[in-house]
Amino acid sequence: MNAPFQSPRESVVSVHGLVRSYGGRRVIEGLDLRIERGEFVALLGESGCGKTTLLRALAGLDEIQGGHISAPKRPAVVFQEHRLLPWEPLWANVALGLPPRGARERAEAALAEVGLGTRLDDWPRNLSGGQAQRVALARALVQEPELLLFDEPFAALDALTRIRMHGLVKELVTRHRPGVLLVTHDVDEAIALAGRILVMRDGAIAAEHRPSRPGAPAATRAELLAELGVAPTHAAH
Numbered sequence: 625m626n627a628p629f630q631s632p633r634e635s636v637v638s639v640h641g642l643v644r645s646y647g648g649r650r651v652i653e654g655l656d657l658r659i660e661r662g663e664f665v666a667l668l669g670e671s672g673c674g675k676t677t678l679l680r681a682l683a684g685l686d687e688i689q690g691g692h693i694s695a696p697k698r699p700a701v702v703f704q705e706h707r708l709l710p711w712e713p714l715w716a717n718v719a720l721g722l723p724p725r726g727a728r729e730r731a732e733a734a735l736a737e738v739g740l741g742t743r744l745d746d747w748p749r750n751l752s753g754g755q756a757q758r759v760a761l762a763r764a765l766v767q768e769p770e771l772l773l774f775d776e777p778f779a780a781l782d783a784l785t786r787i788r789m790h791g792l793v794k795e796l797v798t799r800h801r802p803g804v805l806l807v808t809h810d811v812d813e814a815i816a817l818a819g820r821i822l823v824m825r826d827g828a829i830a831a832e833h834r835p836s837r838p839g840a841p842a843a844t845r846a847e848l849l850a851e852l853g854v855a856p857t858h859a860a861h
């Protein structure tokens with residue numbers, strides 16, 4: 625009897641030999657990256673090493689100077705600041721870019737998923753920082769993206785709100801299964817959320833960790849801190 629057919633794991637992002645420079649200065653130099661469907665990848669690296677530059681290139685926001693990127697045309701992006709339109713109510717902010725028919729209902733469902741289902745007609749100015757980021761998350765997920773790009777989305781939140789957001793993001797990502805790339809400065813956040821953690825250095829991926837292996841989180845934390853040149857402290861959570 626034939627063995628069951630096993631398809632190779634499908635990648636949602638595939639980058640080969642990426643080069644990105646600003647005015648002749650190369651920030652990304654021959655970078656390779658794959659993200660599989662439903663995979664949650666975190667990207668760490670020293671300030672200025674090119675994390676946001678990579679994310680923008682994946683989002684198709686910038687031209688590249690070399691190499692090849694294969695990624696969905698319209699990935700959803702969540703930035704550190706919520707970027708909500710102050711003159712639109714919450715539901716319209718979430719519905720932005722949806723076809724008009726059924727847009728309000730879809731926005732309502734997405735806002736309910738992030739715990740703001742009763743605030744459809746409220747305004748961005750009435751939200752706390754954490755609530756505004758939840759709306760930004762709803763706006764990203766309502767598009768049902770194959771790829772979700774996070775650029776330090778929780779960095780401006782207080783520690784408790786950040787931990788609550790981690791729980792919510794885990795739940796939503798498990799349900800919707802987009803490929804995720806999370807740019808973060810927070811080693812503990814990367815360990816809490818990602819199945820795979822990449823460290824960026826000198827314009828390329830310098831190290832890879834899989835914190836979900838049994839017994840791996842503590843070792844991964846120490847290795848990551850050493851790679852990032854930071855003295856270890858107690859885990860934040």
Ligand SMILES: Nc1ncnc2c1ncn2[C@@H]1O[C@H](COP(=O)(O)OP(=O)(O)OP(=O)(O)O)[C@@H](O)[C@H]1O
Binds near residue numbers: 646651671672673676
């Ligand atoms: N528009 C731009 N024009 C010129 N140089 C830029 C531009 N954007 C970024 N850079 C440079 O590219 C390098 C990488 O920047 P990038 O923002 O990608 O780093 P990062 O790893 O995301 O940093 P951080 O962690 O501090 O956010 C930096 O040296 C930065 O000065």
